Amino acid sequence: MPFTRRDFMAAGAGVAASAALGLTPRTANAQLTLGDITLDVVSDGSLTLPGGFIFDPMPKDALAPILEKYNLSADVLTPPCNVTLMRSGGRVILFDVGSGPDFTPNAGEIVTSLDALGVTPEDITDVVFTHAHPDHLWGLLDDFDDPLFPQASYMIGKAEWDYWMNPNTVDEIGEARVSFAVGAQRRLAAIEDAITFFKDGEEIIPGVAARATLGHTPGHMSFEVRSGSNAVMILGDCIGNHHVAFEQPAWISGSDQDGEAAAKTRVALMDQLAAEKTQIIGFHLVGDGTGYVEKSATGYTFVPGA
Known part of the structure; x- marks a missing residue:
């Protein structure tokens, strides 16, 4: 079942009503120093997502106990959006810019x-994108369609x-993602006129190396x-996410544009992160997105916390 922006908006209507009553989501904040x-x-x-956006390709019988374990609905998911701000050597760097007002309420x-x-916004010196999906990119412009971060x-x-700017992408991406x-x-x-490009392995900022983690989008970078x-x-x-992506990283997720490539990336990355005990920040991981990957008997577990 494909999902359109209308589905996202409909799923978010209940959250919008709560916000109108003053029941706004908590603003996550964590700080790490290196x-x-x-x-x-x-x-x-x-976000408020139809559950099928992630779960549809997955085996329902095997999925059910995971949903129960994590107290998840099969119908609606509400993942946080955790943006990383880095400050170093006089530079103030954002990794992704969020959704802006036009994607979900x-x-x-x-x-x-x-x-x-x-x-x-004027303090931001650099913006680095992991990928160009709406919840990572659409916060780029202000209400007048000017860059929100004018000095960046x-x-x-x-x-x-190259993928998103290819004029053929609109026709080839599939109806559900045309608006993307x-x-x-x-x-x-x-x-x-203000953008520069990088490739896998390059040090893009002192202390920051790009890592190709392909599949969610064709050029996704960590x-x-x-x-x-x-x-x-x-x-x-x-x-x-903190549930099926860890429990069953080899499963294909409906949220990924190339499900097989994304699953291969996840499995390899989980192995590395668990072995090296590397701290992580996940855009949609529970809470403030910080934590570690831990190997379990059957897969992996997300261990939250800075």
């Missing part, structure tokens, strides 16, 4: 969350840029932030 690098995890709100809180840290330079993986492609092209075109022997991996959506 030498002279400070990482703050701030909230862009949350319970997201688009990034400016408020930054303000709580005393950071304004922008960086994105070359393969990801149209929205990405409009926003990326607005910063075309980022290893390192100081000496300490490292944090900013995952984006290559590990997209």
Whole structure:
């Protein structure tokens, strides 16, 4: 069953009603330090997704006990949106920019969350994109379609840029994601003169290396932030939730554009992260998104906490 932006909006209606009553989602905030690098995890709100957006390709009998274990609905999921802010050497860097006001009603809180840290949009010197899905990109422009972060330079993986800016993508992406492609092209075109590209393995900022984690999108990137022997991996959506992605990383998820490639990426990355005990920040992982990957008897477990 394909899902359109209308499905997301309908699923979010209940959350929007709660917000109108003052029951707004908690603003997540965690802070990690690696030498002279400070990482703050701030909230862009949350999404409200049809459960089938993730679960439809999965074996229902095997899925049921996982849903019960994590007290999840098969019909509606409400993952957080955790944006990473990095401060180092006078630079103020955002990894992704959230949804803005046009994707789903319970997201688009990034400016408020930054303000709580005393950071304004004008303070941002660099924006680095994991990928160009709406909840990571659509917060790029303000209400006048001007860049919300006017002093920033922008960086994105070359393969990801090429995919979304290809005029054929709108026709080839599938009906359910046409609005994703149209929205990405409009926003990326607005910063075309201020963007630079990188490839897998490159150090894009001192202490930050790009890591290709393909499958969720064709050019999806994660980022290893390192100081000496300490490292944090900013995952984006290559590990997209704290439940089935960990319990059964080899299962194909409906949220991934190339399910087989994404599953292969997840399995390999889980092995590495668990073996190396690398701290992670996941855009949609529960709570503030920080924690570790731990090997379990049957798969993996997300261990939350900084």
